Amino acid sequence: MTAAEEMQGKVALVTGAGSGMGRATALALLEKGASVVALDVDEGGLLALGSHDRLVTVRCDVTDRDDVVAAAALAIATFGGIDILCASAGICRPESVVDAGAVWTATMNVNVKGTLNACQAVIPHMRARGGGSIVTWASTNAFQATPNLAAYNVSKAAVLMLTKSIAVDHAVDGIRANALCPGWVRTPMAGDLAEAYGSEEAWLASIARTQPLGLATAEAVARAAVFLASDASSMMTGSAVMVDGGLTAKSASTSPPPVRAIDMSAAAMTG
Numbered sequence: 001m002t003a004a005e006e007m008q009g010k011v012a013l014v015t016g017a018g019s020g021m022g023r024a025t026a027l028a029l030l031e032k033g034a035s036v037v038a039l040d041v042d043e044g045g046l047l048a049l050g051s052h053d054r055l056v057t058v059r060c061d062v063t064d065r066d067d068v069v070a071a072a073a074l075a076i077a078t079f080g081g082i083d084i085l086c087a088s089a090g091i092c093r094p095e096s097v098v099d100a101g102a103v104w105t106a107t108m109n110v111n112v113k114g115t116l117n118a119c120q121a122v123i124p125h126m127r128a129r130g131g132g133s134i135v136t137w138a139s140t141n142a143f144q145a146t147p148n149l150a151a152y153n154v155s156k157a158a159v160l161m162l163t164k165s166i167a168v169d170h171a172v173d174g175i176r177a178n179a180l181c182p183g184w185v186r187t188p189m190a191g192d193l194a195e196a197y198g199s200e201e202a203w204l205a206s207i208a209r210t211q212p213l214g215l216a217t218a219e220a221v222a223r224a225a226v227f228l229a230s231d232a233s234s235m236m237t238g239s240a241v242m243v244d245g246g247l248t249a250k251s252a253s254t255s256p257p258p259v260r261a262i263d264m265s266a267a268a269m270t271g
């Protein structure tokens, strides 16, 4: 099977397709032969995807349920159904817990309600088609709280639990749902946060200390998304898929304990 045949006949809706991992996922799905309906609020980002006979782009705000429902209807009218949802649209803005207000509301709206809106728009169509695969974008922040990112941390934990809820509610419909949990990925979103480190070098040095495989590319995460979207992951549902270069595997301790010679002689072991 060639790369272009792997997802032939599949129709995918991708949110946040105008940038970063959503963009990389839309392009990877196209390369594998799927038809793609790419959604974003950023029309320039959508335009930059280029043109393709299996690509339709739609300006869509995921916080607006009618917008997402209309995009799903367009996918069906154009390509005959929906098999895959990749819900990548998200925002990440700093705000402390005590100040939680405007950022909290916006983050919950886009990351949680936006993901829910997209899932609600596709599930009835997937059910009618006999199944489908939903890939959501949680984060290592679903497990580890980054300081001053309270809203983001909470939103990603919510996305993960939403994904598990869909998995258990809709297995009976043949619908699978899995959450990607990336660590640091080089995208415009990560670039905005990187500014807080003062320089690119300081940012990369921090990542080198905490993420053993270093900074990820959007394309590397997109390959995991395509795997979860495809039948190759047919027994996976409700999973938190760590695409984090070892970030959550690594202890926070930066200095290894000293390695001492241990006397393993029988006398030492019994005495």
Ligand SMILES: NC(=O)c1ccc[n+]([C@@H]2O[C@H](COP(=O)([O-])OP(=O)(O)OC[C@H]3O[C@@H](n4cnc5c(N)ncnc54)[C@H](O)[C@@H]3O)[C@@H](O)[C@H]2O)c1
Binding pocket: 015, 016, 017, 018, 019, 020, 021, 022, 039, 040, 041, 042, 045, 060, 061, 062, 063, 088, 089, 090, 091, 092, 110, 114, 137, 138, 139, 140, 181, 182, 183, 184, 185, 186, 187, 188, 189, 190
């Ligand atoms: N970059 C990272 O290090 C990282 C790590 C873990 C998880 N994530 C998550 O991965 C996902 C993709 O992030 P990215 O790094 O590619 O970011 P990005 O900023 O490059 O892309 C996000 C896209 O979502 C779109 N978007 C924002 N609000 C929207 C809305 N209301 N409706 C429709 N589209 C909207 C933006 O216009 C943008 O094109 C996000 O959910 C993010 O939280 C990112």
